[in-house]
Amino acid sequence: MAKAKVAGALICLVIVAMDVLAGILGIEAEVAQNKVQHLRLWIFECREPSHEAFKLGVAAAILLGLAHVITNLLGGCNCICTQEEFEKASPNRQLSMGCLIFAWIILAVGLSMLVIGTLSNSKSRASCGFTHHHFLSIGGILCFVHALFSVAFYVSTTAEESKH
Template sequence: MGEGEEEGKIRCSSTVIIFCCIFLIVGLDVFAGFVAMQAEDAQQEVKQRVWLPECKSPSKKAFVLGLIALGCLLAAHIIAVMIGCSLSNTATVISGPEITEHINMACISLTWIIATAGVGILTMGIWTNRESRSECGFTNKHFLFLGGIVCFLHASISVVFYLTNIVSKKCCLRNVY
């Protein structure tokens, strides 16, 4: 087996791994988004405790679905950052184009910002549905729905992050060989 064939197999297997990671991350984020929206629906189905529109009973179903959405968002973010950063480090070792390094840094920063916002928003939605809640308040603010939208946004930024890694690797490999 020649040297070129081995390099081709390595590139092919790394590309397959990258696309599998993209599908896993997007799948987790999309699942988290849909589950968060179902949690919002479950929260809206709960009857009001008193005549005030801001005072609803907590929904156990919304609480559990919110926790599932939060777990999926966190898992997708951890996978995206760990594998994405390792890919971008290997691309920069080969000394890739400077513009892709800036795009990678912007994407990883946006991924962190969006994940942090998503975790905060989903946590607020979960917090309003806890069983021990006795006060009325921010129950009708659609935090779970907004958290679902942020999950979809996290998926799209993660895909851009991975695609810039793929582009930078191909550019780098062309320059080396």
């Protein structure tokens, strides 16, 4: 039992570390993006792309995706298909399912923000268009939130499994 607790703590630490690093990289990508010169007119912006922001954004998106994959693979399958099953499920299982749903939503929004911000810094985007301000930093902040729900999902799922 002690080995399982140590392994669980280590898995949670890895998930949090990956998400926190992804968040930091997303915010650093925003900082790098803001260092390039740009001309802004209302909601339109002309600027050169930042290769540094592109690299940091790609790394952040990859780390967020990997953290999510690890969470889902090691957290196991937690399928509740109907409202009746949800109502009959234990509180741990209900919490686990709720955290899983929120983790997926946060992944979708955070990864989208990181990808949009990253693509706006690709070399082929040295043109004018709508502003993409703060997409990278918002994606980075959502990485931190993803860590909370991922760890809560993993802990509640493994707590439910250890009862059986």
